Amino acid sequence: MGIKEELVLIKDIQKETILISQTIALLGWDQQTYMPRKGVTSRAEQTAYLNSLIHEKMISPELYSALTRLEKNKSRISNDEKLMVEKMLKRVKRARKIPAEFVKEMSIAITQAFTAWEKAHKNNDFSMFKPYLKKIIELKRKEANYIKLPGHIYNSLLDDFEEGMTVEKIKPVFDELKNKLIVIIKSIEASEEYKKQKNIYSKREFKKGKLMEIIKDILSRMGLTDDIMRFDLVEHPFTQAIGHNDIRITSAFRKNPFFFFFASIHEAGHGLYEKNLPEKDQYNILGQSVSLGLHESQSHFWEDRIAKGESFWEYYFPRFRKHFKIKDKKQFYKEINQVRGGKIRIEADEIHYCLHVILRLECEIGLIDGSISVDDIEKVWNEKTKEYIGEIPKNDNEGVLQDVHWSDGLVGYFPTYAIGVLYSSQIYEAMIKNNPRIESEISKGNLGKVAEWLKENIHKHGSKYTAEEIVKKATGKGLSCDAFISYLNKKYSKIYNL
Amino acid sequence: MGIKEELVLIKDIQKETILISQTIALLGWDQQTYMPRKGVTSRAEQTAYLNSLIHEKMISPELYSALTRLEKNKSRISNDEKLMVEKMLKRVKRARKIPAEFVKEMSIAITQAFTAWEKAHKNNDFSMFKPYLKKIIELKRKEANYIKLPGHIYNSLLDDFEEGMTVEKIKPVFDELKNKLIVIIKSIEASEEYKKQKNIYSKREFKKGKLMEIIKDILSRMGLTDDIMRFDLVEHPFTQAIGHNDIRITSAFRKNPFFFFFASIHEAGHGLYEKNLPEKDQYNILGQSVSLGLHESQSHFWEDRIAKGESFWEYYFPRFRKHFKIKDKKQFYKEINQVRGGKIRIEADEIHYCLHVILRLECEIGLIDGSISVDDIEKVWNEKTKEYIGEIPKNDNEGVLQDVHWSDGLVGYFPTYAIGVLYSSQIYEAMIKNNPRIESEISKGNLGKVAEWLKENIHKHGSKYTAEEIVKKATGKGLSCDAFISYLNKKYSKIYNL
Numbered sequence: 001m002g003i004k005e006e007l008v009l010i011k012d013i014q015k016e017t018i019l020i021s022q023t024i025a026l027l028g029w030d031q032q033t034y035m036p037r038k039g040v041t042s043r044a045e046q047t048a049y050l051n052s053l054i055h056e057k058m059i060s061p062e063l064y065s066a067l068t069r070l071e072k073n074k075s076r077i078s079n080d081e082k083l084m085v086e087k088m089l090k091r092v093k094r095a096r097k098i099p100a101e102f103v104k105e106m107s108i109a110i111t112q113a114f115t116a117w118e119k120a121h122k123n124n125d126f127s128m129f130k131p132y133l134k135k136i137i138e139l140k141r142k143e144a145n146y147i148k149l150p151g152h153i154y155n156s157l158l159d160d161f162e163e164g165m166t167v168e169k170i171k172p173v174f175d176e177l178k179n180k181l182i183v184i185i186k187s188i189e190a191s192e193e194y195k196k197q198k199n200i201y202s203k204r205e206f207k208k209g210k211l212m213e214i215i216k217d218i219l220s221r222m223g224l225t226d227d228i229m230r231f232d233l234v235e236h237p238f239t240q241a242i243g244h245n246d247i248r249i250t251s252a253f254r255k256n257p258f259f260f261f262f263a264s265i266h267e268a269g270h271g272l273y274e275k276n277l278p279e280k281d282q283y284n285i286l287g288q289s290v291s292l293g294l295h296e297s298q299s300h301f302w303e304d305r306i307a308k309g310e311s312f313w314e315y316y317f318p319r320f321r322k323h324f325k326i327k328d329k330k331q332f333y334k335e336i337n338q339v340r341g342g343k344i345r346i347e348a349d350e351i352h353y354c355l356h357v358i359l360r361l362e363c364e365i366g367l368i369d370g371s372i373s374v375d376d377i378e379k380v381w382n383e384k385t386k387e388y389i390g391e392i393p394k395n396d397n398e399g400v401l402q403d404v405h406w407s408d409g410l411v412g413y414f415p416t417y418a419i420g421v422l423y424s425s426q427i428y429e430a431m432i433k434n435n436p437r438i439e440s441e442i443s444k445g446n447l448g449k450v451a452e453w454l455k456e457n458i459h460k461h462g463s464k465y466t467a468e469e470i471v472k473k474a475t476g477k478g479l480s481c482d483a484f485i486s487y488l489n490k491k492y493s494k495i496y497n498l
Numbered sequence: 499m500g501i502k503e504e505l506v507l508i509k510d511i512q513k514e515t516i517l518i519s520q521t522i523a524l525l526g527w528d529q530q531t532y533m534p535r536k537g538v539t540s541r542a543e544q545t546a547y548l549n550s551l552i553h554e555k556m557i558s559p560e561l562y563s564a565l566t567r568l569e570k571n572k573s574r575i576s577n578d579e580k581l582m583v584e585k586m587l588k589r590v591k592r593a594r595k596i597p598a599e600f601v602k603e604m605s606i607a608i609t610q611a612f613t614a615w616e617k618a619h620k621n622n623d624f625s626m627f628k629p630y631l632k633k634i635i636e637l638k639r640k641e642a643n644y645i646k647l648p649g650h651i652y653n654s655l656l657d658d659f660e661e662g663m664t665v666e667k668i669k670p671v672f673d674e675l676k677n678k679l680i681v682i683i684k685s686i687e688a689s690e691e692y693k694k695q696k697n698i699y700s701k702r703e704f705k706k707g708k709l710m711e712i713i714k715d716i717l718s719r720m721g722l723t724d725d726i727m728r729f730d731l732v733e734h735p736f737t738q739a740i741g742h743n744d745i746r747i748t749s750a751f752r753k754n755p756f757f758f759f760f761a762s763i764h765e766a767g768h769g770l771y772e773k774n775l776p777e778k779d780q781y782n783i784l785g786q787s788v789s790l791g792l793h794e795s796q797s798h799f800w801e802d803r804i805a806k807g808e809s810f811w812e813y814y815f816p817r818f819r820k821h822f823k824i825k826d827k828k829q830f831y832k833e834i835n836q837v838r839g840g841k842i843r844i845e846a847d848e849i850h851y852c853l854h855v856i857l858r859l860e861c862e863i864g865l866i867d868g869s870i871s872v873d874d875i876e877k878v879w880n881e882k883t884k885e886y887i888g889e890i891p892k893n894d895n896e897g898v899l900q901d902v903h904w905s906d907g908l909v910g911y912f913p914t915y916a917i918g919v920l921y922s923s924q925i926y927e928a929m930i931k932n933n934p935r936i937e938s939e940i941s942k943g944n945l946g947k948v949a950e951w952l953k954e955n956i957h958k959h960g961s962k963y964t965a966e967e968i969v970k971k972a973t974g975k976g977l978s979c980d981a982f983i984s985y986l987n988k989k990y991s992k993i994y995n996l
Binding site for chain 1: 513517518520521524525528532533534535537539540541543544547548714723724725726727728731740741742743744745780781
């Protein structure tokens with residue numbers, strides 16, 4: 001094979017694996033939206049088989065030899081092709097480092113651990129999950145040792161979700177973040193305003209149809225119109241891109257009416273990122289989303305920076321007032337931004353949220369490098385919760401059993417949530433700096449201006465750069481908690497009269 | 499490889515291609531139900547790629563050599579395995595006879611012909627479609643010559659939809675059917691009852707929610723419950739099985755309220771067949787539906803034999819009366835069984851319907867064996883319509899342009915519609931003969947008894963026998979129009995006082 005044929009081959013395989021992934025995404029979306037209950041057995045077979053097909057393609061000798069030959073001849077291919085080869089080769093090498101028996105062992109361990117977690121969660125009893133967690137941690141450590149990236153052993157797991165990010169990089173940022181958040185929380189909790197804060201609107205019942213109408217209006221102003229997007233109700237909200245112009249957003253109604261509202265906008269942030277990825281690269285690696293952290297930055301951007309901001313409500317409050325007969329704009333704004341403790345991550349406000357994530361990251365690092373044993377994890381979890389959040393979980397479901405991630409083999413995933421929060425603040429700060437008039441556009445409901453800026457500065461890059469490089473290009477700075485802390489100080493000193 | 503390994507290989511490939519087919523079915527279902535409009539470009543890529551994967555697997559040298567070796571050693575494998583090998587080998591040989599360039603040429607021709615048909619249909623102008631139809635016919639003739647089954651050249655196309663069926667077998671049956679139908683229609687049209695028949699209820703508006711409720715009740719009595727089935731509304735009704743316990747039925751509302759009602763039951767007949775296929779063979783060729791004709795027999799069985807029968811309405815008329823304030827049971831029954839001419843196949847009553855199909859079969863046979871040229875097809879179509887239906891189409895959309903099939907490369911498909919009608923009558927007659935009390939069960943709404951009988955006598959065989967063999971086992975007779983004609987005579991002489 002010559003260079004031309006090798007390029008064709010690696011482009012073909014990228015396209016094939018992307019088409020299979022899109023199909024897997026549809027199988028997953030359908031499973032959580034419309035599939036009849038008993039379809040689950042066939043669905044597991046379909047998904048497992050298509051996943052194995054991708055793996056097979058990724059470790060095929062033809063692909064590997066084409067990539068290594070192209071790498072040796074990189075002076076003869078274009079810059080984009082060079083980048084493609086580099087990124088593909090990294091993935092292929094990673095996949096080839098992991099023995100087939102290990103993949104099988106992990107897949108069985110996950111299936112068992114997930115079932116055990118469900119049972120344990122139902123019985124609120126961590127001891128039922130513990131032996132399975134031990135197995136998962138043992139295997140994840142083994143996996144990290146197969147991959148063996150430089151530096152801390154945890155890097156090999158983290159890199160899979162957040163390419164280029166390392167313990168060495170995030171640890172100091174997260175430590176600083178943790179200390180500063182605790183200071184902010186203490187000063188809020190000491191305020192008069194905090195002591196007298198109350199819940200009025202979050203206990204009301206809002207008409208679902210009207211909420212839906214407003215959400216549809218917001219999504220379409222963001223650029224998510226019905227010709228390229230579906231919006232469905234599910235148990236746990238998620239977003240899937242099935243194709244370039246086929247974005248599936250889902251949301252859910254809970255007791256608190258704000259849950260649906262902000263979860264929908266959060267998911268729309270994910271959806272908009274997928275929609276704006278470069279169309280010309282849709283069937284190669286450069287056109288895909290770059291990392292979970294950058295993805296999460298987009299959902300937090302819309303949920304926390306935009307939809308919980310004052311400008312946004314200048315436009316939308318009159319609509320809420322009209323539909324839901326609410327009058328007190330100040331109370332409403334305070335309530336959607338209310339700071340309150342709480343031991344459950346997914347119910348946390350935006351200040352406590354990152355502390356939950358940091359707690360998990362510290363646990364994961366300890367479990368993987370061996371400084372924390374699974375036998376001690378409950379104790380460590382509870383102590384850290386007391387230290388960072390101020391309360392001790394009353395039971396396992398409020399503590400170490402609350403998240404499904406570990407049972408799914410996802411270790412190295414949690415930190416991307418906080419990375420997303422930090423990036424979203426950095427990006428928002430840069431957007432305002434570049435466009436001093438953009439907040440007044442938001443207050444007129446012109447969300448399209450924001451979407452355009454994000455497309456131009458974040459989305460259009462696909463994965464031509466790492467997430468941190470993209471953020472650096474857009475904001476002048478790599479991962480940092482400065483923007484987030486300064487945003488929190490400004491916003492919450494106003495809300496709590498600090 | 500030894501026999502054991504070869505068996506594993508052919509079973510693995512069967513399972514893989516079935517899992518891919520199920521995924522393609524979901525892609526198709528989603529496209530017609532929930533996909534956003536602009537998702538269509540990605541969807542075409544996804545579907546085309548998965549189809550090519552199946553083709554690749556089917557023509558792989560490993561499969562072919564395993565199958566031929568197993569065939570040589572068939573004394574050493576079980577009866578089911580022998581059958582599997584035989585059926586797979588037939589398909590593989592068929593696929594391997596067709597050159598890759600031809601598959602490509604055909605696929606391009608179909609894409610172009612379909613677009614041309616849509617345009618022609620919009621403009622009601624056959625001349626816009628004619629050159630594309632010429633290409634399709636030329637290619638289908640070429641395909642038939644690649645396959646070269648014994649007998650008439652058309653057999654090679656027909657066999658793909660209705661395995662084992664030939665022109666030599668169906669031509670005499672269809673000729674007899676045609677002549678007898680024309681006699682029945684003439685005698686109906688000459689009757690007093692026919693001249694004074696009127697439409698009352700079919701012009702009424704029925705509340706959609708209530709119709710849906712009744713349909714859901716019928717489906718669940720048939721055994722199609724919500725845990726294994728979805729029911730959705732679409733443009734053109736269809737049914738897809740996505741997995742053994744994952745049946746997707748769709749229907750549509752049209753101006754005539756009966757359309758929704760009978761289309762839903764028709765589709766449920768397809769769904770029930772899929773649901774009852776043998777679970778243990780779900781991932782090999784023996785567990786799949788055997789032919790389009792037998793599939794269609796199941797939909798016609800429920801739509802025409804059951805839901806347009808008197809016993810059925812003994813149970814359901816009171817519910818209709820209550821919900822829709824209709825009083826005259828006799829008029830109602832006459833209306834749902836009303837015989838009326840009409841040049842459009844899909845709007846035809848059950849007597850005219852088969853004449854539409856026979857007309858198409860005669861055209862197809864002529865086009866493929868060269869006795870009719872595409873240039874003459876419009877003329878031939880109109881003459882036959884005049885002769886069989888009694889009217890001349892006023893324009894192309896009422897005539898040769900009305901069906902989409904040819905533009906989709908489907909030649910040899912039409913006759914399965916009439917085969918299904920004949921089989922459904924044969925099966926119904928046998929069921930009544932075996933179970934004289936079953937009509938009284940139907941009149942009590944016990945549709946489960948019917949479903950059980952069908953499962954035991956038709957569905958459970960999967961494709962262990964040909965469709966005709968299954969019908970013969972259940973009824974004692976191969977394809978024949980006797981049961982259908984005797985059913986029509988009995989039913990319509992009562993309705994029209996003949």
